[in-house]
Amino acid sequence: MANIFLTPNYICMGEGALQHSKEHMKKLGTKALVVTDASMIKLNNVKKLTKVLDEIQIEYEVFSDINCEPTNHMVDAGIDIYKDTGCNFLIGIGGGSPLDTMKAIGAVIGNGGNVCDYVGKPLKNPMPPTVCIPTTAGTGTEASKASVITNTKTNVKMLLNDPKLMAELAIVDPEFTLTAPPSVTAATGIDALTHAIEAYLSRKSFLMSDIYAVSAIKRIFANLYEAYTNGGNIHARNQMAVASLEAGISFTNSSVTLVHGMSRPIGALFHVPHGLSNAMLLCKCLEFIAPCVVDRLSILAKEIGCYQVGMSDMDAAKSFVEETKKLCGQLHIQTLAEYGIDRGEFFAAIDKMATDAIASGSPGNTRVPPTKEDLIQIYKSLWDESIL
Ligand SMILES: NC(=O)c1ccc[n+]([C@@H]2O[C@H](COP(=O)([O-])OP(=O)(O)OC[C@H]3O[C@@H](n4cnc5c(N)ncnc54)[C@H](O)[C@@H]3O)[C@@H](O)[C@H]2O)c1
Ligand SMILES: [Fe+2]
Known part of the structure; x- marks a missing residue:
């Protein structure tokens, strides 16, 4: 094609x-x-x-x-x-x-x-x-x-x-x-990572978008923590600027998927900055879709160096998700509660958010498109570890 x-x-x-x-x-x-x-x-x-x-x-x-x-x-x-x-x-x-x-x-x-x-x-x-x-x-x-x-x-x-x-x-x-404070560096850096991961996992991806997506993912894993902890490091900042551009090219030619679809309604209703709401959702969404994209996630594990000889594809895929969680942890990504969102208000909005997310078309680009009910469960899981 x-x-x-x-x-x-x-x-x-x-x-x-x-x-x-x-x-x-x-x-x-x-x-x-x-x-x-x-x-x-x-x-x-x-x-x-x-x-x-x-x-x-x-x-x-x-x-x-x-x-x-x-x-x-x-x-x-x-x-x-x-x-x-x-x-x-x-x-x-x-x-x-x-x-x-x-x-x-x-x-x-x-x-x-x-x-x-x-x-x-x-x-x-x-x-x-x-x-x-x-x-x-x-x-x-x-x-x-x-x-x-x-x-x-x-x-x-x-x-x-x-x-x-x-x-x-x-x-x-x-x-x-250079002047971006750590919280902005972290949230926007995870936004770029999300673009690249989603572009790579999208059903609209193709060879050229994959090249940019994989390069961006590797560059972000190698440089985001340094840019976050040492904002004056121009080398790390340059690598992140390149990665952001690569990630932008990858998703514009492929697409974003579940995370962005679910993130926009959180931003619209609760005014959580875009990068932060993506970061809050990224690992939960990855865990949810991982079984459908084991092959691709295992390739990413090899690309970022968290694959170990002898791992099955499933273990490699899990290892990539774990590395992503570790990075988000190092960047001190806030939870919805830490950001000051009221749990009751959030739960009352979940149905509208899931409807708006599906209507945006982005979740439908996931290789196995989720249902509205799936989205509702993922939103709930942001508050309750035992869901999902
Ligand atoms: N069009 C697209 O493809 C696309 C993709 C992803 C996100 N977005 C949109 O982009 C918006 C978010 O953009 P953003 O995350 O870059 O944040 P932003 O533009 O909202 O800026 C966030 C804060 O950081 C400050 N800031 C920006 N650069 C700074 C710097 N160098 N030094 C100090 N402070 C700085 C800004 O003044 C602001 O206060 C959202 O509306 C989101 O929906 C668009
Ligand atoms: Fe984005």
Whole structure:
């Protein structure tokens, strides 16, 4: 079977990537809407960008009202600024939230209507040129055809998914990730790991997506703990930035599956950051699907070096799941209770969350698609070890 393989049009990566991208950015337009958040301004990252834009005589408008849960209203506000100030291309700088908002603004600028119109629907027209500058490693949105925006009316994290949401230029400079605090490094690093594992276990995977997924998984196991404990280690940060990009490419060409499907409703209803809700779910979901993907998990065990001679495929698969649990433990991933979620409120929402997760389509990409009842049991198991 043949497959299309998508990547951003241009990727500029490594230390100094922003400076190195000047000539390319110059070709994209004359006035940029810079979509970002308040902490990027505080950290001077926006200044670093606008200094470069000044050097190449590109005008800009900065829109920094994005928080960790971008909504349809933020997209609307960005569209108004883009139009009112005569922008003709877009730059997102920050974590996945500003980058996804930037892409959603681009989708609506190119196609009209409202962002809520495009859930599960193809985009007819391209976005204006877009530049993604990630500061977390990460969501991989710089290399993905997705954008996740919360619909404030339905309380659903909407998944926009179309090849036209792929960035024109991804600028992946690990220096921007140096300031990420350990909790953000851990959660976003596990998000990247989840992308790669899910892409590898998805029924939509193929040889090229596997190559990127396996490489990302190996790189994350080798470097995430170091980036978490020693955030100033530029080598580890660079490896994580590469891994996040690889993981983004892998899942955009394959797909995410059960973890992401179940994670979005937790984010929408309980405002748990995306990477953290993935991390809370990853090991439970792996344990649940392991019997259906023993062969693939045993390959991953060999790739990350936790296979021992003489192990059966099943033992190797279990060993990979154990290594993943160990990594999450080392990163001090909080439980729902530790994060402050009320058990009663969570249980009352489980039926809606399972319905929304199935409706998103992601769980259906698992090699043996789970039922709504399976999802309900997994949600419950986040509170009770004896379930599952
Ligand atoms: N489009 C996709 O393919 C895709 C994939 C995965 C996740 N997502 C979405 O991405 C969003 C999450 O993105 P995220 O996890 O990168 O977090 P985020 O963008 O929400 O940022 C989290 C926090 O970290 C801060 N931060 C970011 N970079 C920093 C740095 N270098 N130094 C200090 N602080 C920094 C931010 O200001 C914010 O306070 C979610 O909405 C999720 O749904 C999208
Ligand atoms: Fe993700």
